[in-house]
Amino acid sequence: AQSVTQLDSQVPVFEEAPVELRCNYSSSVSVYLFWYVQYPNQGLQLLLKYLSGSTLVKGINGFEAEFNKSQTSFHLRKPSVHISDTAEYFCAVSDRETSGSRLTFGEGTQLTVNP
Amino acid sequence: KAGVTQTPRYLIKTRGQQVTLSCSPISGHRSVSWYQQTPGQGLQFLFEYFSETQRNKGNFPGRFSGRQFSNSRSEMNVSTLELGDSALYLCASSLAGVRSGNTIYFGEGSWLTVV
Numbered sequence: 001a002q003s004v005t006q007l008d009s010q011v012p013v014f015e016e017a018p019v020e021l022r023c024n025y026s027s028s029v030s031v032y033l034f035w036y037v038q039y040p041n042q043g044l045q046l047l048l049k050y051l052s053g054s055t056l057v058k059g060i061n062g063f064e065a066e067f068n069k070s071q072t073s074f075h076l077r078k079p080s081v082h083i084s085d086t087a088e089y090f091c092a093v094s095d096r097e098t099s100g101s102r103l104t105f106g107e108g109t110q111l112t113v114n115p
Numbered sequence: 116k117a118g119v120t121q122t123p124r125y126l127i128k129t130r131g132q133q134v135t136l137s138c139s140p141i142s143g144h145r146s147v148s149w150y151q152q153t154p155g156q157g158l159q160f161l162f163e164y165f166s167e168t169q170r171n172k173g174n175f176p177g178r179f180s181g182r183q184f185s186n187s188r189s190e191m192n193v194s195t196l197e198l199g200d201s202a203l204y205l206c207a208s209s210l211a212g213v214r215s216g217n218t219i220y221f222g223e224g225s226w227l228t229v230v
Contacts, residue, residue, distance in 0.1 A: 032213055036221075043119070043205055043221035051216055090158065094213040100171045101148045101212045101219050105158035 002027040002093045006106035014114050015083055021076040021109045023091030030096040033074040034103065035065055038088045047089075050074065061085070086113045117141065119222035121206050127228045133194040136225045140187050140208030146170075147189040148219070149181060152203040161204075164189055165212065196229045203227075 007022040025031060032051050036044040048059025055067040065076045074091060088110050092103040120139040128134050140147050148171075149161040160173040164183035181191040187208075193200055203224045209217040 034219075041223075043223040044207075045221070046218055049218070092158075096214065098171075098214070100163050100165070100214070101146045101207065101209050101217075102160050102163060102171045102173075103148075103150075103158075103207075103213075103219065104160070107157045 002029075002031060002095060002104045004091050004093055004104055004106035006089075006091055006109050008109050009107065010110045010112070012112045012114060013081055016080045018079050019077065019081050019085075019111065021089050021091075021111065023074045023076065023106060025072050025074065025091070025093050027072075027093060027095070031093040032096060033065075033067060034092040034094070035059065035063070035074070035076050036090045036092060036105075038090065038108075040087075044090065047076070081111070081113045083113050083115060085111060087111060119206055119208050119220050121204075121222040121225050123225060124223065125226045125228075127230060128196050129230055130196055130198060132196050133192060134196060134227060135190055135192045136204055136206075136227070138189045138191075138206030138208075138222060140189070140206075141220055144208035144210055144220075145187055146209045146212050146217075147183055147187060148207045148209075149189070149191050150205040150207065151175075152205060152224070153201070158205075161191065170212075193227075198229050201227060201229045 003026045034049045035047040050067045091106040148163040163171040183189045205224045206222045209219045
C-alpha cells in the first residue's frame with residue numbers, strides 16, 4: 001500500500017515569487033509519481049509525472065518537480081508564480097508493480113497567489 | 116479531441132434513493148477509473164474498469180458499483196444513498212493504464228448532493 005503526505009495544506013505567496021509545494025510518499029514497492037492541479041469547479045489536470053529516468057521532471061505552465069528516492073519526496077517548484085496559478089495541487093503515486101490506473105492522492109495544497 | 120465527459124454535472128438526491136453517474140472516456144481509451152472527492156476524505160479511488168472488466172477496487176461498501184460497456188463508456192451506481200455520499204465524483208480515463216506510461220485524464224466531475 002502507498003500513502004502520500006503533502007506537508008502544507010495552504011501556501012500563500014506573492015505574484016512573481018518562487019514557490020515550493022512539498023510532497024512525501026511511503027510505499028513498500030516502487031512507484032510512479034504525479035502532480036495534478038485542480039481549478040475551482042473543475043476536474044484534475046496533469047502538471048507532470050515521473051516514470052523513470054532523470055529525477056528532474058519538467059511540466060506544463062513552468063512547473064518542475066524533483067524525485068528524491070532516498071528522502072521519498074517529490075516536491076513541486078515554480079520560479080515565479082502568477083495570479084492564475086491559484087488553485088489546489090495534488091501529489092499522487094501509483095504502484096509500479098500492478099497494472100491499472102489506481103492513484104493514491106495526498107490531501108492537497110491550496111496555493112494562493114496574491115498581487 | 117473531446118475530453119472525458121461526465122453526466123450529469125449536478126444532481127440532488129434524497130437519502131435512501133439510488134443514483135447513476137455516466138462517464139464517456141476519451142476516444143480510444145479503454146481504462147476508466149472513478150474517484151470520490153470530499154472535503155473530509157480528499158480524493159479516494161473507487162474502482163477501475165478495463166475492457167469491461169473491473170481491474171482494481173478501492174475500499175468502499177458494496178453500495179458503490181460500476182460497469183463498463185463495450186464502447187468503454189462507464190457508469191457508476193450508488194444505492195441506498197447516505198448523507199455522507201455527498202461528494203464530487205470524478206471519472207478518469209487512460210489508454211491502458213499508468214504502467215504503460217499513459218497519462219490519466221480526468222473529467223470535470225459530477226456533483227452529488229444527498230439531502
